[in-house]
């Protein structure tokens with residue numbers, strides 16, 4: 132894991148001081164709402180329904196146990212005892228007081244954390260695969276590159292006031308778990324025929340109002356040129372992106388207007404001036420950043436298969452959890468464990484202070500003190516010995532963390548929606564809960580297999596509903612909350628946007644509609660076929676027929 | 684005389700900034716006018732009279748949507764170049780400033796004008812601006828302090844071309 136040096140520390144402290152000054156000037160009336168707004172947003176502070184919401188950065192989803200305990204302390208002292216993990220691998224607090232925020236930031240700074248650029252029209256937290264560095268299918272570790280990009284993007288003096296927010300994702304595995312195709316810039320770490328490391332560069336992807344799958348603008352960018360190339364892309368966007376209409380200000384609109392080829396050519400022109408400049412990464416620089424992400428000493432805690440098979444054979448609950456909530460590890464004898472934050476009755480992604488502390492303890496006891504946040508809003512213990520899994524399962528079950536539903540229908544990805552967010556058209560949390568209650572039968576859930584259900588409370592798509600196998604979007608119909616359903620969306624290499632099945636539904640009907648969709652799937656599926664694959668094979672017609680038939 | 688911030692100090696400033704009024708013809712230079720004037724780049728390009736003016740010094744300002752390559756000559760012929768910030772959230776001027784310094788090697792006074800105040804100064808300084816006309820009504824002394832907001836930077840900037848990772852700070 133990356134550790135701060137003196138300069139990192141100084142920068143974060145200075146940012147806290149700057150924000151303290153901005154907050155004080157606002158509270159003293161020297162800055163008006165309009166002036167303070169972009170300043171506070173750039174530091175992750177929204178004004179929500181009930182109170183300000185503070186979004187704290189978790190760079191590429193990496194946390195250590197000390198940081199997680201500090202988040203627990205913040206939740207207890209300044210919030211109502213819990214936090215909420217977001218689809219950008221960050222954490223949000225929904226109840227702090229504005230005047231307390233500088234103190235919260237000062238505490239975060241003591242554990243190398245901050246809220247820099249977690250909102251606003253700037254480069255946001257770079258995201259990656261939550262299993263980076265430990266995944267069995269990893270080709271190249273994306274984390275050194277994430278850290279290089281984190282430093283480059285943090286307080287970049289040229290790109291603090293972009294036309295709109297800007298999101299970068301990096302992936303280095305076979306399965307793209309970082310959703311690189313739906314980011315402003317997606318980087319896939321690859322190796323060329325000569326064995327050199329580089330990036331496939333995609334631009335213009337994104338969800339929101341106008342969902343677009345990103346397109347490749349460079350098949351192979353040699354690694355040393357990463358930063359000069361990013362500078363070129365950002366400069367073209369900063370200068371030519373639209374600023375007259377915030378709904379047309381994302382880079383995807385610029386790419387469309389210029390065409391992908393036109394945009395790539397413009398970037399290339401710009402890059403010719405920057406290429407080989409001082410930001411070029413030398414082998415020693417790459418080695419320096421990579422040195423933070425070496426494997427822990429797996430031998431200190433020698434892996435043992437223990438009697439995993441026997442334990443699983445004896446306990447169906449454990450077997451299920453093992454199947455759904457753990458993942459293969461590159462190191463034999465280890466697995467990565469996903470702690471489910473999708474328990475029925477708890478808003479998806481919410482975590483209590485007690486849970487944070489428990490997870491921090493387990494990270495130390497069973498792992499190497501590290502944790503990851505997934506963009507599906509769960510928490511990961513990356514390195515757990517197989518021999519420890521049963522003990523961990525018992526503890527996790529006790530703490531409400533062990534619902535064996537990772538990747539299943541009830542592992543719902545969901546934005547805070549109308550309960551908290553002032554932009555919402557509709558609530559999302561109660562809908563998620565109603566669905567979880569309807570599908571409480573674990574046997575049925577497991578039989579249904581992998582289904583990603585994503586829900587957003589408005590077009591801003593924080594719940595990534597477009598790429599849910601089932602997507603639910605809150606819409607406003609004459610002041611009432613209605614929900615539109617899309618089918619067939621998908622993340623990863625085969626990224627696809629879901630198709631709207633028809634007119635929206637009242638909230639009360641949603642669980643029933645989902646049940647009907649699943650009945651169609653069960654009736655039509657072929658051996659081993661996932662829900663989304665059935666949808667792609669049959670099209671949406673049979674699903675549509677079923678849900679609209681009986682109710683006309 | 685109005686105060687501006689230049690090279691880290693508050694100074695009296697004698698330059699007059701000319702903004703064209705929509706619909707009205709651009710004024711011709713007054714032969715008797717000895718003042719230093721900052722005129723729009725478009726006026727410089729369109730008007731031989733302005734280009735040949737000798738009574739006082741003449742600088743130009745660029746709008747946020749004007750590219751530095753609109754001017755085919757040597758930017759160093761100007762004693763002053765200003766870049767307009769129509770809104771403080773409009774970041775185009777940062778790229779323009781950097782291009783003027785890094786690509787066009789402009790070495791003279793580079794001034795930020797328009798909706799410019801305290802919270803932008805640290806970054807504007809990094810990309811190459813050395814003079815700031817603080818928006819009317821915003822405190823100038825307070826803004827001056829902001830130049831020192833950050834003592835370090837990760838990136839390659841005009842002020843510090845070597846990014847942090849190349850400076851051996853590990």
Ligand code: SF4
Nearest residue numbers: 546552555588589593
């Ligand atoms: S999708 Fe809409 S309702 Fe949900 S958090 Fe984002 S802005 Fe708020």
